[in-house]
Amino acid sequence: MNIVPTLRKPRLATAVASVAVLALALAACGGDDSGGGGKSDKAKEAGITLVKPGKLTVCTHLSYKPFEYKDGTKVIGFDVDLLDLVAKDLGLEQEVVSIEWAQVTSGAAYQAKKCDMGMGAMTINDSRKAAIGITDPYMDATQVLLVKKGAPYKSLEDLKGKKVGVQADTTGKDYALAASKKVGFEVVVFNDLALQTNNVKSGRVDAAVNDNGALYSFVKENPDTEVTAEFDTGEQYGFAAKKDDPSGTKLIAKFNELLAKAKSDGTYDEIFKKWFGVEPKK
Numbered sequence: 532m533n534i535v536p537t538l539r540k541p542r543l544a545t546a547v548a549s550v551a552v553l554a555l556a557l558a559a560c561g562g563d564d565s566g567g568g569g570k571s572d573k574a575k576e577a578g579i580t581l582v583k584p585g586k587l588t589v590c591t592h593l594s595y596k597p598f599e600y601k602d603g604t605k606v607i608g609f610d611v612d613l614l615d616l617v618a619k620d621l622g623l624e625q626e627v628v629s630i631e632w633a634q635v636t637s638g639a640a641y642q643a644k645k646c647d648m649g650m651g652a653m654t655i656n657d658s659r660k661a662a663i664g665i666t667d668p669y670m671d672a673t674q675v676l677l678v679k680k681g682a683p684y685k686s687l688e689d690l691k692g693k694k695v696g697v698q699a700d701t702t703g704k705d706y707a708l709a710a711s712k713k714v715g716f717e718v719v720v721f722n723d724l725a726l727q728t729n730n731v732k733s734g735r736v737d738a739a740v741n742d743n744g745a746l747y748s749f750v751k752e753n754p755d756t757e758v759t760a761e762f763d764t765g766e767q768y769g770f771a772a773k774k775d776d777p778s779g780t781k782l783i784a785k786f787n788e789l790l791a792k793a794k795s796d797g798t799y800d801e802i803f804k805k806w807f808g809v810e811p812k813k
Contacts, residue, residue, distance in 0.1 A: 573621045577785070580778045582644050587618040587625045590646035592632035595724050597748045597806045598652045599627065609744075609806040610650040613669060614770065616789040616798075617648075617782065632700045638662040641773035648782055649771035652742055654702045664774040667787045668767035670744075670803075670811075674706050676760040677731055677739040677746045684738050685759050690716040696727045696736035703741040706764060724749075731756060742766075744807065 574581055582588045591610070594600040599608040606627040618625040634640040635649040636659050654672065655665055678684045684693070687710045694717045697704035704720065711718050719736050721727040728749050731739045739746070743761065750756050770786060773779035793799040803811045 574623060577621065577781060578777060579621070579781050579785075581623070582647050583626065585623060587614065587621065587623040587648065588628060588646045589614055589625060590628050590630050590635050590640045590649045591651040592635065592723065593627075593629040595651055595745055598744065599650060609670075609802065610652065610770070612802045612805070613790070613793075613799075614648060614650055614786070616793060617786050620785065620789060635771060636663065636700060638771075638774060641771075641776070641779065647772065647778070648786075652744060652768050653771060654742075654766040655769045656702065659771075662774065664772045664776070664779045664783050665769040666771075666783050667790060668769055669790055670768045672742050672744060672766040672768055673764045674703050674740055674762045674766075675743045675746050675758045676762075677728065677741070677749065677756055678737065678759055679731060679734070680755050680757050682737070682759075687714050687716070687740075687760070687762075690714065690738055692716065693737040694719050694735070696721055696730050696739040698722075698724055698727050698741055701741065702764070702766060706762065707740040728753070728756070 589611075591599045591606075593606065595608075597608055598610045599606055601607075611625065611627065615625055617623075628646055630640060630645065632651060634643075634645070635651055636653060640646050640649060641663070649663070652670075652672065653659070653665075655668060659665065676684065676687065684690055687695070687707075691714050695707055695711070696719045697707045699720050699722050704718070707718050710716075719730070721730065724741065724745055727736075727739050727741065728746070730736050732753065732755065740762075743758075746758055750758055770783075772782045790799070793802070800810050803809075
């Protein structure tokens with residue numbers, strides 16, 4: 532008569548145990564807010580709120596080779612590789628958004644929650660520091676003069692009465708405008724680097740002023756052009772984020788930390804040589 536109760540008790544205990552095991556398994560699969568299959572949300576743990584979960588969204592103005600440009604559908608470049616240090620450290624995927632350059636440097640892009648950080652070989656200056664949060668400098672730069680191969684222009688003074696192309700919202704534009712008032716050449720503004728450089732090739736403008744990294748890269752692929760002068764502007768590049776914002780401030784601090792580490796362990800030199808063919812000057 533005791534056979535039935537004796538059999539039922541173990542079955543009941545087994546069922547309860549199975550439910551408990553299933554509950555633990557489900558908890559293990561969905562125990563965080565990252566949606567990452569059990570991965571910890573490193574950005575959230577660091578106190579960083581992102582525009583898109585799981586993404587480090589970066590705004591720039593394409594194309595600016597070799598710093599950021601499209602290779603097929605993928606955006607690659609020196610700046611991209613450096614900000615990947617942040618993305619990988621936080622377990623994120625970097626997503627690049629191309630917008631007007633003025634939105635990146637004015638802070639409008641971050642206020643509108645279009646991106647978490649901004650890149651674009653951006654020179655650090657006082658007006659930008661007043662509008663956006665900026666990282667430590669990651670590269671030195673200067674302005675240079677691009678002309679057609681064999682053209683007689685070795686300086687801005689040689690361009691009196693001529694046309695000089697510049698890129699909108701850049702320090703190269705500012706430098707050329709200041710020089711034009713003294714020398715007497717016409718400044719022609721283009722929205723992006725490709726338009727600026729190709730108008731030198733076509734002859735619409737006689738020369739162009741822009742950053743050394745971008746124009747030396749252009750000359751390598753366009754041997755019918757050359758750089759004939761460098762101007763010691765003493766510029767340095769930084770990355771941007773929202774000013775006076777907890778997440779923006781933490782992203783800037785994270786990059787600064789990782790940049791220092793990359794410079795000490797040789798990673799920065801490797802990335803620099805990958806894009807410029809030489810190691811940075813010490």
